[in-house]
Amino acid sequence: MTTIGFLACETTLPLPWGGIGDRRGDAFEHDLMTAALEPAFAQANLTLKVIDWEAPLDHFAGLDLIILGTAWNYQDKPDAFLAKIGELEARGIPVCNSAEVVRWNINKTYLRELAKRGAATIPTRWFSNVSQADLIDAFAAFDCDRLVVKLQVGAGALGQVLIHSEALPGADWRFGHAAMVQPFLPAIAEEGEFSFIFIGGELSHALRKRPAKGDYRIQSLYGGIESAYDPTTEELAAASAIIAAFPFAAPLYARIDMLRGSSNSLMVMEAELIEPYLYPEQGPQLGDRLACAILKRLEL
Ligand SMILES: Nc1ncnc2c1ncn2[C@@H]1O[C@H](COP(=O)(O)OP(=O)(O)O)[C@@H](O)[C@H]1O
Ligand SMILES: [Mg+2]
Structure with a gap:
């Protein structure tokens, strides 16, 4: 039996699987993913094991490959997340996507x-922090009336701000984080x-x-x-x-x-x-395709 680990986190896991009960507002997407993958994987003789990425290392014993699933709190502890992937790889378990890919993808640089x-x-300016003067420069450089200021390490639009040229923040305003600034694209x-x-x-x-x-x-x-x-x-x-x-x-x-x-x-x-939601509802063949690609990777 080949077992594929599907990493989750305490706020995407359903209670019986070790979740904390107070699930994220988009935890239904975790359920849709696992519901789509389980039967397709079973058809390919793969068992899906859902597991909190923060579980002790021993709990991962016996897994043949790990996918990063819905580890949607990794931004809060990126170093621990990368370290865990490294430890799993060091134990000989292939992790998809790999520590190398995750490290590259974690910062939007x-x-x-x-x-x-x-x-x-998208045209982008990069800052270790952003000031009002930086915004004024960016408005001029991009010739636009709205700017999006985003965290360099972030997801789910968290911490992101939309700034209108007529409503600039004050001269002492600072974004407070490493950021990227883009013109707002009306599309x-x-x-x-x-x-x-x-x-x-x-x-x-x-x-x-x-x-x-x-x-x-x-x-x-x-x-x-x-x-x-x-x-x-x-x-x-x-x-x-x-x-x-x-x-x-x-x-x-x-x-x-x-x-x-x-x-x-x-x-x-x-x-x-890293751990994108893969929209199984819009791609009913997702589970079969993923199972097939995993078998190929495992050379089964
Ligand atoms: N330059 C932009 N113009 C218009 N909308 C944007 C722009 N950048 C981000 N957004 C909106 O904000 C959302 C989050 O931004 P994104 O770069 O995808 O970061 P993340 O999903 O990692 O938080 C996007 O899905 C989109 O709805
Ligand atoms: Mg996005």
């Missing part, structure tokens, strides 16, 4: 590297953001995510709505070009989030290689 490698990225509210799910380097499915009326964040926590999407050849090529720009071979899974820029083509917003 990877977008700078993708840009250097020719990927279409987010119009057509939304696109996600391309790649399994083993091949497109599994794509979807479109739109924010709730009056919001610009597409995450389900803020009322964002997803629908399956059939990308054009051009759009698929734009997403595939991001995978091709990685400084390593295509990982087991990747979610490429893209947004349309002023040139009308898709630009990468994020390449999610």
Whole structure:
């Protein structure tokens, strides 16, 4: 029997599995993922074992491969998370995606590297902190009326701010964290953001995510709505070009989030290689594809 560990965290785990009972607002996505993977994995003779990534090392004994699943609190303790992946790998358990990939993907400065490698990225300025003067400069440089200020290490739009040029913060304002500043791209509210799910380097499915009326964040926590999407050849090529720009071979899974820029083509917003939600509802074949790619990795 081949057992695949699916890492979760105390706020995504259901109570019987060791959760704390007070689950995150988007923990239903954990349930949708495991419900999609379990039967498909069983068909491929793989057993899925859901486990808190913070469980003691011994609890991982016997796992043949680990996927990072819904370890959605890793940003609070990135060093411990990376250390755990390293320890699991040191025990000879393949972790997907690997410590190397996670280390590269944990800080959004990877977008700078993708840009250097020719990927279409959203124009971005990088700061160890952000001041009012930096915002004024960025408004001038990007020639826009709204800026998005994001954490370099972050997820789920947490800690992110949208700043209007007529409502600048005061002269003594500081963002307080290492940040990235981008022009606000109006396409987010119009057509939304696109996600391309790649399994083993091949497109599994794509979807479109739109924010709730009056919001610009597409995450389900803020009322964002997803629908399956059939990308054009051009759009698929734009997403595939991001995978091709990685400084390593295509990982087991990747979610490429893209947004349309002023040139009308898709630009990468994020390449999610750590613990992305993979939208099984928009890609009913996800479980089969993942099982197949895992068997290939294990050479079974
Ligand atoms: N430049 C931008 N223009 C418009 N909307 C943006 C921009 N950057 C981020 N957003 C919105 O904020 C959300 C979160 O930003 P993102 O870069 O995906 O960070 P994360 O998902 O890691 O928090 C996006 O899904 C999108 O809805
Ligand atoms: Mg995102």
